[in-house]
Amino acid sequence: MTTKSLGKRVKPLGKRVLAKKLEQEARTTAGGIVLPDSVKNEKTIRAQVIAVGTDEKFEVKVGDVILVQSFSGTEIEEGEDKYILVEESKVLAIVKD
Numbered sequence: 001m002t003t004k005s006l007g008k009r010v011k012p013l014g015k016r017v018l019a020k021k022l023e024q025e026a027r028t029t030a031g032g033i034v035l036p037d038s039v040k041n042e043k044t045i046r047a048q049v050i051a052v053g054t055d056e057k058f059e060v061k062v063g064d065v066i067l068v069q070s071f072s073g074t075e076i077e078e079g080e081d082k083y084i085l086v087e088e089s090k091v092l093a094i095v096k097d
Helices: none
Strands: 016-021 044-052 065-069 074-078 081-087 091-095
Touching (some): 016 065, 044 081
Antiparallel strands (some): 016 081, 044 065, 065 091
């Protein structure tokens, strides 16, 4: 596996955005039971934009922290990092500090 970041190797096309998920969800209960992704209560994903597509105009830019609805894009896993490739129209909000 190469050490080059996914954002330098994958270029989204059209109005798509590639973002790295920021929060790793807790997948175990207090009793130690491992929960699958399908039972998460979370409705949104928080991610940081690492690449934007080839269209001319985007509302989001590289570095923005965004909220995306769960299950609205394509997940990509590389090692322990998780990314989401999603159409810009599926981005719910840009999070300001």
